Amino acid sequence: xxxxxxxxxxxxxxxxxxxxxxxxxxxxxxxxxxxxxxxxxxxxxxxxxxxxxxxxxxxxxxxxxxxxxxxxxxxxxxxxxxxxxxxxxxxxxxxxxxxxxxxxxxxxxxxxxxxxxxxxxxxxxxxxxxxxxxxxxxxxxxxxxxxxxxxxxxxxxxxxxxxxxxxxxxxxxxxxxxxxxxxxxxxxxxxxxxxxxxxxxxxxxxxxxxxxxxxxxxxxxxxxxxxxxxxxxxxxxxxxxxxxxxxxxxxxxxxxxxxxxxxxxxxxxxxxxxxxxxxxxxxxxxxxxxxxxxxx
Numbered sequence: 001x002x003x004x005x006x007x008x009x010x011x012x013x014x015x016x017x018x019x020x021x022x023x024x025x026x027x028x029x030x031x032x033x034x035x036x037x038x039x040x041x042x043x044x045x046x047x048x049x050x051x052x053x054x055x056x057x058x059x060x061x062x063x064x065x066x067x068x069x070x071x072x073x074x075x076x077x078x079x080x081x082x083x084x085x086x087x088x089x090x091x092x093x094x095x096x097x098x099x100x101x102x103x104x105x106x107x108x109x110x111x112x113x114x115x116x117x118x119x120x121x122x123x124x125x126x127x128x129x130x131x132x133x134x135x136x137x138x139x140x141x142x143x144x145x146x147x148x149x150x151x152x153x154x155x156x157x158x159x160x161x162x163x164x165x166x167x168x169x170x171x172x173x174x175x176x177x178x179x180x181x182x183x184x185x186x187x188x189x190x191x192x193x194x195x196x197x198x199x200x201x202x203x204x205x206x207x208x209x210x211x212x213x214x215x216x217x218x219x220x221x222x223x224x225x226x227x228x229x230x231x232x233x234x235x236x237x238x239x240x241x242x243x244x245x246x247x248x249x250x251x252x253x254x255x256x257x258x259x260x261x262x263x264x265x266x267x268x269x270x271x272x273x274x275x276x277x278x279x280x281x282x283x284x285x286x287x288x289x290x291x292x293x294x295x296x
Contacts, residue, residue, distance in 0.1 A: 137193045214233075
């Protein structure tokens with residue numbers, strides 16, 4: 001959907017968006033349907049999932065977020081669709097999920113994972129090549145690490161599929177090396193694939209959500225592989241995050257830190273910092289650890 005706001009005396013102002021809101025609706029409606037038994041909610045979840053597939057596959061077109069001057073595609077669409085399908089499958093089920101998850105994983109592996117330079121790209125040209133421009137070179141380590149644990153989660157679902165374990169761990173390895181701040185600790189927000197300057201002024205800040213996703217990914221990688229490297233990384237990111245982001249007086253987490261770990265601002269709920277990544281991290285990790293300890 002494209003929202004238009006009439007600008008007096010000129011052309012309309014157009015706001016372009018992705019279809020991520022619909023994917024979150026699918027997850028929420030499916031979870032509600034499972035909890036309540038509401039068949040209409042289940043039907044709505046599957047119907048909107050169909051629309052998301054149409055957008056993700058290109059069957060249905062949405063106004064481009066950016067212009068056609070420098071064509072690209074981003075890792076965000078296959079990533080969010082993998083997780084959406086996983087959640088739909090786990091709650092109310094849908095026979096399409098396994099097939100589409102496989103396609104989206106293949107898309108990430110084929111186009112975005114670059115073994116030759118040990119990197120996971122945030123966006124690439126339509127043929128998968130790196131766009132050698134300040135936008136095209138920009139990496140988002142936390143986002144790629146989030147994708148890594150989605151793939152590890154799928155590996156676990158498939159009885160510890162060795163190929164997916166290798167792929168997920170490789171993505172985590174590549175982006176930990178590029179994202180972990182060796183001087184101050186924590187995951188940096190943006191990096192350049194060739195170590196050139198990054199356009200965004202907040203590129204070296206620490207935001208809360210990349211830490212959340214890395215806490216999940218490192219724990220899952222350790223539990224699935226037994227590799228002590230991941231246990232060490234998990235301890236490092238966990239200790240950094242809870243030392244610097246946690247508001248020990250009032251609870252919850254601050255959202256934004258300067259690179260040295262000092263608080264940039266104290267808002268905990270605004271247009272950008274919302275209540276999603278932190279509770280998901282604590283919930284997912286609690287489930288993983290409970291399952292691990294039960295088997296001991």
